[in-house]
Amino acid sequence: MRRNMWSALLLAGVLGCAESALENPLGTKGEETGQVVQRLSSSNRPGMGAVVYGGGTTFRVWAPLASQVFVAGDFSSWGWVELGNEFNGNFSGDVAGAVKGQKYKFVTRNQWGSDSWRADPRSAWQENSTGASIIYDHGEYWWNAQQFSTPAFHEMVIYELHVGTFNDSPGWGPGNWNSAIAKLDYLRDLGVNMVKVMPAYEFAGDFSWGYNVAFPFAPESAYGHPNDMKRFVDEAHYRGIGVIVDVVHNHWGPSDLPMWCFSGNCLGNGGEYFFTDNRKSTPWGDTRPDYGRPEVRAYIRDSMMNLLDNFRADGLRWDATKYMRTIDGAGDIAPAWQVFRSINREINANKGWKISIAEDFGGGDSITNDATSDFAGGAGFDAQWSAEFVHPIRTAVIEQNDANRNMFAVRDAITQRFSGRAHARVIYSESHDEVANGKQRLPEEIWPGQAGSWAAKKRSTLAAGVTLTSPGIPMLFQGQEILEDGFFADGDPVDWGKLSTYGGIHDLYRDLIRLRRNWSNNTRGLRGGNVNVHHVNNTGKVLAYHRWDSGGPGDDVLIVANFSGTYFPTYNIGFPRTGTWYLRFNSDWNGYSSDFGNTASANTVAYGGAKDGMANNASFAIGPYSLLIFSQ
The missing domain is CATH 2.60.40.10 (Immunoglobulins)
Structure with a gap:
């Protein structure tokens, strides 16, 4: 969910009535x-x-x-x-x-x-949210990146960005598609292969998180021409990066809505597009679409396919689906399930390589279970955001007292899954919601006012390390990799000067992403679906887990995470096989930050001897608040 709070007052967003014809x-x-x-x-x-x-x-x-x-x-x-x-x-x-x-x-x-002027609810291009609609031909853009293939779900590493603040300077207007394009080489070199764009469809004003969408078919005019949005997708594809677009259908607006009372009869609320009974009410205004009307369901469906087809997006992230299927966390809105099921079944049938993600936080397996028909089965989403992961991980690294860190909660966060599928969840330690609305960037939460401190760097990167080595689809939020501080706001651009100040932290994230994506063909297990958290030391605050796909050399990966401020010169855990295990990553390396301890962690040899439920064991050194990755 979200976000900067919008007035619940409903505005028709029309220019008034004209005289009789x-x-x-x-x-x-x-x-x-x-x-x-x-x-x-x-x-x-x-x-x-x-x-x-x-x-x-x-x-x-x-x-x-x-x-x-x-x-x-x-x-x-x-x-x-x-x-x-x-x-x-x-x-x-x-x-x-x-x-x-x-x-x-x-x-x-x-x-x-009575007559009323209305913008087109299906406008493909707007002057602005209160202006005229503009005729646009989707066939006019010439696509260049013809050979792009969307990454498989288990290979995805997502980077969430906000067009208005991703690459901009304070003052004047927001960033735009062209300024975002200028940073795509950077994202490619960082190693991410998917970007998740916060809502970028016409909304009231020029500065917004985007969750007050008024025109679900028209790209935000402050960000540029519709062709600029297509060029962003095209340029991303040219660099091997897919694009997921955030969509909002739990409510619309609430202001500048072209569909509000569209036919001139409000039916006691907003007319034919909206619920007019108690189901109309959302935390953001009385503007919940009437999912019970086939024409409204078709409107929502067509806006989704517009993104996947005309804009060639590689996936959708549905905002706050809980507030589509319930009134306010309770009270089932049955027709919303028809929206989920019908659209997700259509995507799976015609373009199954494109991902459909729910932000639900409460529906459990029903959200990612298969949709067997419009009226039966689950919602049919490929994945959903995992509160079960982010909250225990953030809690574990924000806690100031080592003794209070709960390694069993961290273990459960690593192993949790939806619908029995490892990649049916999106996992992260920062997102737009987790770094705003009373919350801060993770380094800021760890030490307010000292986001560049040793403790903030060590513990925030430990959380990132667990995110990028756990089962699921990992996601970063813009600027996380350069230790962005404070909180996210739609008028506060990412401070790219921090890329120089914290270049080593950026390299730490880059190295983790490359290991996650198996760039050197020796960490395949990090893309696999199997995990065994075989060592949980809640006293010493250390845990270890085994990741694998098919198993064997180059596939089996062993991760050790030290959630304490203690340096362990020798630490022994179970390993799945004997032989040399090569240290692929040590977050305590002082190349990442000059104040890191550069603990002499190194390759280790596993010998026969049962430990932690495994037949073999090995010892190594590990630094405080550090993560190690071994493979053969």
């Missing part, structure tokens, strides 16, 4: 007078919204409570063109001469004869 010749300006300049029959062409064809544009809009619908724009000198009634809730017409780049709006007339 009067028939006038084509070409007469009618914006102020409500003059009808043309009347059309309904269109036989497919598509909703504004769909460009050779020589014109088809307009089709769902307005089931309207008596008449008009479209006006640059193509008609803003005179009103009446659309044909399809008598299924839709109004449509083919407008010759309406071409891409021209502005337009709809005018809906309700059953009482």
Whole structure:
């Protein structure tokens, strides 16, 4: 969930009412007078919204409570063109001469004869959240990265970013797609192969986390042209990086909503797009979509497929699904499950390599269990964010007293899984929610005001080490790898000057990511689904776990994590096989930070002799708050 809090006051987001329509010749300006300049029959062409064809544009809009619908724009000198009634809730017409780049709006007339100007709920391009819609042709962008393949789920390492603050300077407007593109080489070199973009669809204002989406089909105008968003995806793909897009359908807005009272009849709340009973209420306003209406479900579905198809996104992260399926954590909203199941089944059937992730925090296995039909089974998500991982890990490293750290809670965080699948969870120690709304970046939480201290560096990187060596899909939050401090805010860009100050910490993250992705073909087990936390020392605050896929040299990986401030010159644990085990990573190396202890951890040899439920054992040195990775 989130986020900067928005007013629960609901705004219609329209420009007011026009006068009753009067028939006038084509070409007469009618914006102020409500003059009808043309009347059309309904269109036989497919598509909703504004769909460009050779020589014109088809307009089709769902307005089931309207008596008449008009479209006006640059193509008609803003005179009103009446659309044909399809008598299924839709109004449509083919407008010759309406071409891409021209502005337009709809005018809906309700059953009482009142007219209202409306932006297109399916607008593909907006002036801004209160301005006109703009005709856009999805076929105009020429894609370059044709050979890209989305990484398999077990190979993904995600980097969460916010377009407005990822690469920007304080003052003036927010960052944009082009400024974000300038950092893609950096992300490729860091080793991540997926980026998760916080919501970037048209919202009120220019500065926002993005969770107040008003136009689910139109990229945020402050971030650039729709082609800029496509170019971001294209450039990411060119560098071998997939793109996951955050989507918000637990509520919309609550302000600047084009669909609010769209047909001119509010039905006691927001009209046909929204629940009008107690299910309307969310923590962010009374703007929960009415999932019970097939047309609203289709609207949500089409916005998702727009991202996966027209923008070639590699996955979706659904915000706060708990507040789609419940009113406020309780009270089941059954039609929401139809949304989950139908869309996830369609993705799996037609583009199963693309990932669908839920942020649910409470649904358990039901969220990631298979969806057998619209009305049966689980929700069908590929993965979900794991509170069961992040909270115990953060608690363990934020705690100031070693004696209070709970190694059994850390063990359970490492081994937890959903629906019996190791990669059905996204794991992290920082996310946009975990570093804001009263919480701070992890180094800041460890030592407020001293995020660059030895303790903050050691314990925050220990958490990162556990994240990147545990089963699941690991995720970082922007700037985490350069020890960003304070808390996340939509007007506070990442301080890239820290890349120089904490370049060694960046290298620590880079090395961990490469091991996770098996770059040297000797840590395959870190991508596997198997884990055995075989050593838990809750007194000494040390644990060790074995990771593997198929097992054997180059596959079996042994991780040792010291959650105490104690230096152990020799520490003995069980190993799965005899022979030399090579030290692939030591987070205490002073190349990562000059104040690290550079403990003389080294390769070790495992000999026969039962320990920790294994047939062999080996000894090694380990520094305080450090993580070691061994493999053969």
